[in-house]
Amino acid sequence: MVESSKVLYEDDNHQYIWFGWEDPDTDESLVQSNQVLVVNQDQGYLFDPGGAFIFSEVAAEVNKYLPLDQIRYLLATHQDPDVLSSVTLWLKATNARLLVSRLWIRFVSHFGFSDTSRLIAIEDRGKMIKLPAGGEIIMLPAHFLHSEGNFCFYDSRSKILFSGDIGAAVFPSGERYLMVEDWEKHLPYTEGFHKRYMGNNTALRKWVNMVRQYPIEMIVPQHGAIIGKEHIPSFLDWLENLQCGTDLLDECYGF
Amino acid sequence: MSDNLDDDRLLYEDDEHQFVWFGWEEEEGSNSFVQTNQCLIINGGQGYLFDPGGTYVFHQVLEQVTRYLHPRQLNTLVATHQDPDVCSSAPYWMKATDAKLLISRLWLHFVSHFGLDEPERVVPLPDKGAKLRLPTGDHLLILPAHFLHSEGNFSVFDERSGILFTGDIGASIYPKGGREVFVKDFEAHKAYMEPFHKRYMHSNAVCRHWVARIRALPHKVKMIVPQHGAMFQEDQVEAFLTWFEELQCGGDYLQAIYADQPF
Numbered sequence: 001m002v003e004s005s006k007v008l009y010e011d012d013n014h015q016y017i018w019f020g021w022e023d024p025d026t027d028e029s030l031v032q033s034n035q036v037l038v039v040n041q042d043q044g045y046l047f048d049p050g051g052a053f054i055f056s057e058v059a060a061e062v063n064k065y066l067p068l069d070q071i072r073y074l075l076a077t078h079q080d081p082d083v084l085s086s087v088t089l090w091l092k093a094t095n096a097r098l099l100v101s102r103l104w105i106r107f108v109s110h111f112g113f114s115d116t117s118r119l120i121a122i123e124d125r126g127k128m129i130k131l132p133a134g135g136e137i138i139m140l141p142a143h144f145l146h147s148e149g150n151f152c153f154y155d156s157r158s159k160i161l162f163s164g165d166i167g168a169a170v171f172p173s174g175e176r177y178l179m180v181e182d183w184e185k186h187l188p189y190t191e192g193f194h195k196r197y198m199g200n201n202t203a204l205r206k207w208v209n210m211v212r213q214y215p216i217e218m219i220v221p222q223h224g225a226i227i228g229k230e231h232i233p234s235f236l237d238w239l240e241n242l243q244c245g246t247d248l249l250d251e252c253y254g255f
Numbered sequence: 256m257s258d259n260l261d262d263d264r265l266l267y268e269d270d271e272h273q274f275v276w277f278g279w280e281e282e283e284g285s286n287s288f289v290q291t292n293q294c295l296i297i298n299g300g301q302g303y304l305f306d307p308g309g310t311y312v313f314h315q316v317l318e319q320v321t322r323y324l325h326p327r328q329l330n331t332l333v334a335t336h337q338d339p340d341v342c343s344s345a346p347y348w349m350k351a352t353d354a355k356l357l358i359s360r361l362w363l364h365f366v367s368h369f370g371l372d373e374p375e376r377v378v379p380l381p382d383k384g385a386k387l388r389l390p391t392g393d394h395l396l397i398l399p400a401h402f403l404h405s406e407g408n409f410s411v412f413d414e415r416s417g418i419l420f421t422g423d424i425g426a427s428i429y430p431k432g433g434r435e436v437f438v439k440d441f442e443a444h445k446a447y448m449e450p451f452h453k454r455y456m457h458s459n460a461v462c463r464h465w466v467a468r469i470r471a472l473p474h475k476v477k478m479i480v481p482q483h484g485a486m487f488q489e490d491q492v493e494a495f496l497t498w499f500e501e502l503q504c505g506g507d508y509l510q511a512i513y514a515d516q517p518f
Binding site for chain 1: 288289291309310337362369382454457460461505510
């Protein structure tokens, strides 16, 4: 059994906390999802808050670490329901503002809220927010991987990269672990997803080249297991050579 | 006030088959929501609704649908893809009707996150698409349109009316007050389509793939209805297909997009 939250990094003024929500009925109707809370000084930054269905559980777990009204920003890697259909509830429960790609600003309102003054568009090249006790969160472009308007979030203080769907794994029923232990064993759980959902190899290479310029201790995807430092080179090497998405167009169009 | 732009339009009608368009728009002056279109097919007393829309528009769309049939007569909801403007209303529709929701297999375990109570009523569409038989024996063809923009994405062709519902393909975004129901001047209309398609659509190779598939359909496409903005009729259908198959977009501009340069 994997626990439902864990502190991945901690110093006097900064914490990086992972939350892993899993369907208790394991009926496979919902994909498992991870959320991240960065607490810097007394302010919170919540990444990919999750689906409407899991809001109460995630909010209760987050509240163990930080009162919800101290969340300053919600950051969404992209527009999918498992990433942020809870956003309406989060905006009601907190005073936070939502950062999301400019591509989805006028789409996310369709989840059901009208106060757009709390939505901030991330431009295509990305964005950086300075943290009160030092360090920053950098929103790195990850477009077409899979979403057309997509970002990863790098926390410069913990050196942890939240990668959204990149590096995501879907476990078979009954199997699940928090940290990748054996990359070769892990690969089958991640390969099928990446081959079908990721845009193409060109977009992957662009992203891998960018990410290699940052010192990274850990990669936390939105689904599945955390990739520790020792497996990051294998992960990036695999990713940059993967044929996926429109590289395999004939297969998915059925002719 | 724009004149009745949010009214319903009957796009096709015979004794046994109707194709109805609903165009929903946020109040004048608001720029917070993208405008959306919904389509309803009624065949042999059964309803088929596509791209049911966002949570926010649910009540308005439901009211329009009930002018044509009882919600319990809705047989099938089709979502071209997973975006909130397309199907975040799905949990409400599942409660208000007995309909099944058809969506790409890619989004099966994702749409449940909207909060669906009965995941068994969500039917995954295989990548190659599907053919739905209507009570009259005619077919709705659910055609692959992957990566345009969503990775698991479909267009819906109604064989009987010859109307093709294209989801985000062909979508247009108008400046305030400039909206049309039907495209009037195709050349002028390009300006309202181009920015959206250039950034959201995956690449020219995929556009070509889809256009070839549409050109190979057994019946002529008489009208194209996108999920946002105006519809294309008659000669404009071919004009649109030609424009789209030549479009450079998305990953074709990867360098510029990563650098936020104009393209």
